[in-house]
Amino acid sequence: MGFLKAAAALTAASVLVAGCQTGQQLATPPAKLESMTRTTKRIEDVPPPAQAVDVAVYDFPDLTGQAKPNESFAEYSRAVTQGGANILVDVLKSAGQGRWFRVVERSGLKNLVQERTLIENTQRAYGGSAGGALPPVRFAGLILEGGIVGYDSNERTGGAGAKYLGIGGDVSYRSDLVTVALRAVSVQNGEILVSTTTSKQIYSFMARGGAYKFAAPAELLEIELGTSYNDPGHLAVREAIELAVYSLIMEGVKKGLWKLEDPARGMALVSEFGKTYQRALPRSQPGKPQS
Numbered sequence: 550m551g552f553l554k555a556a557a558a559l560t561a562a563s564v565l566v567a568g569c570q571t572g573q574q575l576a577t578p579p580a581k582l583e584s585m586t587r588t589t590k591r592i593e594d595v596p597p598p599a600q601a602v603d604v605a606v607y608d609f610p611d612l613t614g615q616a617k618p619n620e621s622f623a624e625y626s627r628a629v630t631q632g633g634a635n636i637l638v639d640v641l642k643s644a645g646q647g648r649w650f651r652v653v654e655r656s657g658l659k660n661l662v663q664e665r666t667l668i669e670n671t672q673r674a675y676g677g678s679a680g681g682a683l684p685p686v687r688f689a690g691l692i693l694e695g696g697i698v699g700y701d702s703n704e705r706t707g708g709a710g711a712k713y714l715g716i717g718g719d720v721s722y723r724s725d726l727v728t729v730a731l732r733a734v735s736v737q738n739g740e741i742l743v744s745t746t747t748s749k750q751i752y753s754f755m756a757r758g759g760a761y762k763f764a765a766p767a768e769l770l771e772i773e774l775g776t777s778y779n780d781p782g783h784l785a786v787r788e789a790i791e792l793a794v795y796s797l798i799m800e801g802v803k804k805g806l807w808k809l810e811d812p813a814r815g816m817a818l819v820s821e822f823g824k825t826y827q828r829a830l831p832r833s834q835p836g837k838p839q840s
Contacts, residue, residue: 589791750785
C-alpha cells in the first residue's frame with residue numbers, strides 16, 4: 550500500500566513539473582541575425598549613387614529542378630532555396646547601406662492592391678479620412694530578373710585515410726556548385742541593359758576515426774567517432790546574389806547607366822572590380838588555336 554501511494558505521488562509530481570515546463574527544453578543557441586558572407590561587406594560599403602535606382606523584383610526562381618543529392622534514397626527536397634526573390638530584395642536593400650536601390654513591392658502586389666482597395670472603400674463609405682486620398686503606387690524604372698540557373702552536385706570530391714593495427718581514420722570532402730544569373734531590364738523599352746552570371750561552391754567535409762581490438766578470442770571491440778560540416782546552401786546562394794548585384798552596379802557605372810555621388814571613384818572601382826573578379830580564360834587545346 551505504501552508503494553502505491555509513493556508511485557501515485559511521484560506520478561502527480563511528474564505531471565505537475567511537466568505542466569510547469571513550457572517552451573524550449575534543450576539548451577539550443579539563441580536566434581541570431583543572418584550571417585555575413587565574404588561579399589556582404591563589399592556590397593554594403595559600395596559608394597552611394599548620385600540618385601537611387603527604382604527597381605522591381607517579381608520573381609527569382611529556382612530553375613535547376615535539382616533535388617538534394619543523396620546516395621542512399623531518392624530525395625524530394627530541393628537542392629537550393631526556393632526563396633531567391635526574398636534574398637535578392639534583402640541584398641538590394643543592403644547595397645550601399647540602403648542608398649542604392651528603391652525596391653517596390655511586386656511579389657506581394659495582390660495583397661498590396663487588396664489592402665489599398667479596402668482603405669479606399671472604407672474612406673468612401675464613411676466619408677473619407679483626415680489623411681486624404683492614398684498616394685499612387687510607386688513604379689520602377691528597372692525590372693531585375695533571372696534566377697538560380699545551375700546546381701552541379703559532386704563537382705569535386707576527394708579524401709584520404711589510413712589504418713595501422715586496427716587504428717586509423719579518414720577525411721573526405723565534396724564540393725557542389727550553385728550558379729545565379731541576374732539581368733536588369735528597362736521598363737521604358739524592354740531592353741536588357743546589364744546581365745551577369747556568378748557561381749559559388751558549397752563544401753561538405755567529414756572526418757572519421759576508429760579503432761578495433763579483440764577483447765577476447767571471439768569478441769571484437771570497435772570504437773568510432775567523427776564529425777562533419779556542410780556549408781549552408783542558402784548562404785552560398787546569397788553570396789552569389791550579392792556578387793551578381795555588385796557586378797550589376799559596376800557594369801552600370803562602366804556603361805554610364807548610373808553615376809556615383811563621387812564620380813571620381815567610379816572608374817577606380819570598376820578597375821578594381823575587373824582585377825578582383827577577372828573572368829577565367831579557357832585553356833587552349835593542342836592543335837586548336839584560340840579565337
